Amino acid sequence: NAGVMQNPRHLVRRRGQEARLRCSPMKGHSHVYWYRQLPEEGLKFMVYLQKENIIDESGMPKERFSAEFPKEGPSILRIQQVVRGDSAAYFCASSPRGNSGANVLTFGAGSRLTVL
Amino acid sequence: GENVEQHPSTLSVQEGDSAVIKCTYSDSASNYFPWYKQELGKGPQLIIDIRSNVGEKKDQRIAVTLNKTAKHFSLHITETQPEDSAVYFCAASTGGFKTIFGAGTRLFVKA
Numbered sequence: 001n002a003g004v005m006q007n008p009r010h011l012v013r014r015r016g017q018e019a020r021l022r023c024s025p026m027k028g029h030s031h032v033y034w035y036r037q038l039p040e041e042g043l044k045f046m047v048y049l050q051k052e053n054i055i056d057e058s059g060m061p062k063e064r065f066s067a068e069f070p071k072e073g074p075s076i077l078r079i080q081q082v083v084r085g086d087s088a089a090y091f092c093a094s095s096p097r098g099n100s101g102a103n104v105l106t107f108g109a110g111s112r113l114t115v116l
Numbered sequence: 117g118e119n120v121e122q123h124p125s126t127l128s129v130q131e132g133d134s135a136v137i138k139c140t141y142s143d144s145a146s147n148y149f150p151w152y153k154q155e156l157g158k159g160p161q162l163i164i165d166i167r168s169n170v171g172e173k174k175d176q177r178i179a180v181t182l183n184k185t186a187k188h189f190s191l192h193i194t195e196t197q198p199e200d201s202a203v204y205f206c207a208a209s210t211g212g213f214k215t216i217f218g219a220g221t222r223l224f225v226k227a
Contacts, residue, residue: 004159031213042122042205042219043160055213091159104150105215107159 002027004108005074006092012114019079019086021111025094032075033105034060034067037089046090049075082115089113118143120208122218130226135196137221139206140188146208149182149189150215154203163204164191196225 005024013019025032031050035043045059049069060067064082069075079086089112093105119142129135141149147168152160166173166180166189173180177196182189193200206218 006159033213033215035217043217045214045216048213103148103209103211103213103215104162104165107152107161109157109159 004029004092004094004106006108006111008111009109010112010114012116013082014116015083016081019082019113021077021079021090021092021113022074023077023092023094023108024074025092026106029094029096029106031095031103032069033093033095034075034077035091035093035107037091037110039088043091046077079113082113084115087113087115118146118208118210118214118216120206120216120218122206122221124221125219126222126224128224128226129196131196131198133196135193135200135223135225137191137204137206137223138188139190139208139218140186141208141216142187143208143210144184144187145210146187147211148209149180150207150209151178151180151191152205152207152217154205154220156202160205193223196223198225198227201225 033048034046047057047060047067048055064080066078089110091110093107095103122139150165153163154160177194179192203220205220207215209215
């Protein structure tokens, strides 16, 4: 039973380029969360998605960032026109349920974005 | 919104000693409190959690206590080993979808 799969593990982009990070949730999980971790800091909530729906994106910057979780395929976190401040580890987590009961999150290994 | 504060930010102990990490939360509606361990280059892994209807939970060398009145909860690791060295995060959730994390504690266990 594979866990939460994220790719790429490491991504290097130049300023102005686009970054796409992918996340496949655990088998049986239909809820996906994206968190950002800056160096030496904690995990900051970005967005929560269910299949084909963004439920809450209150932690996502208003510009350049978008997320989707299509009916088929992985969830995608997309960062357009990257800047050096976007350099961070981006973690995806999944859970078997959303609004009812406590959400036990299972995290992936993360995607580390470096913007040159 | 919910805020979770975690102390200390760094903790160094001798192998065999105990380690205690403390967290406070702001939202009295929080009812689920997980703890995660993050090793270098890896994602956070759930090590123990506690729900608001209990005051203490233990799993081998780790235990968590919860004081709902004071809105704080703690992680206790006994008989620490070098492999316990990692970053530990506390978190709080109201049972909805949003889990708020503390800033993390970097634990060093010296052999």
